[in-house]
Amino acid sequence: KAPLIAICGRPNVGKSTLFNRLTGSRRSIVGDEPGITRDRIYGEIEWAGRDVRVVDTGGVVPDDEALIPSEIFRQAQVALGEADAIVMVVDGRTELVAPDIELARLLLRGGKPVFLAVNKMDSVELLAGAENFRSLGFRNVLPVSAEHGTGVGDLLDEVFSAL
Ligand code: GDP
Numbered sequence: 001k002a003p004l005i006a007i008c009g010r011p012n013v014g015k016s017t018l019f020n021r022l023t024g025s026r027r028s029i030v031g032d033e034p035g036i037t038r039d040r041i042y043g044e045i046e047w048a049g050r051d052v053r054v055v056d057t058g059g060v061v062p063d064d065e066a067l068i069p070s071e072i073f074r075q076a077q078v079a080l081g082e083a084d085a086i087v088m089v090v091d092g093r094t095e096l097v098a099p100d101i102e103l104a105r106l107l108l109r110g111g112k113p114v115f116l117a118v119n120k121m122d123s124v125e126l127l128a129g130a131e132n133f134r135s136l137g138f139r140n141v142l143p144v145s146a147e148h149g150t151g152v153g154d155l156l157d158e159v160f161s162a163l
């Protein structure tokens with residue numbers, strides 16, 4: 001079975017956008033699609049000749065204001081159980097918030113290879129902002145723009161090297 005990469009993070013940081021960027025398909029619905037239950041969405045990618053599965057742990061979020069902290073942590077626990085590597089996504093344009101810190105703590109303790117993707121770094125001027133997230137404690141901090149694709153190749157290279 002192909003190794004599994006789990007994408008974790010609180011709502012609205014860009015998990016589904018990154019998932020769609022990686023899988024190159026629309027297996028995960030981005031944004032606020034009303035009335036759809038939260039679920040886990042799996043996709044497949046090939047990178048440097050290897051097949052890997054990816055899971056968007058945010059699934060389909062019915063309302064991006066509906067931040068349910070316990071759900072993020074439940075999904076992270078599942079990810080720690082089943083995934084071979086974990087990418088935590090944060091919104092590089094917002095301040096660090098408590099759920100980011102708690103989630104990072106949980107993931108870093110999980111014993112799996114973990115990577116921090118600082119998302120929404122759409123321009124070079126924004127790149128310095130990624131440094132603010134170093135305090136989360138990840139050794140691997142990668143600025144990306146899921147929307148534009150910038151940095152996503154470097155992120156994949158890093159993650160694949162750990163599989
Ligand atoms: P999720 O809740 O973590 O799955 O986040 P989504 O993928 O649904 O994205 C939430 C919002 O952030 C959407 O409006 C996206 O268009 C936006 N977004 C995602 N990635 C980027 C990015 O790289 N740059 C910018 N500027 N916006 C992004």
Ligand code: MG
Binds near residue numbers: 016017059
């Ligand atoms: Mg989503």
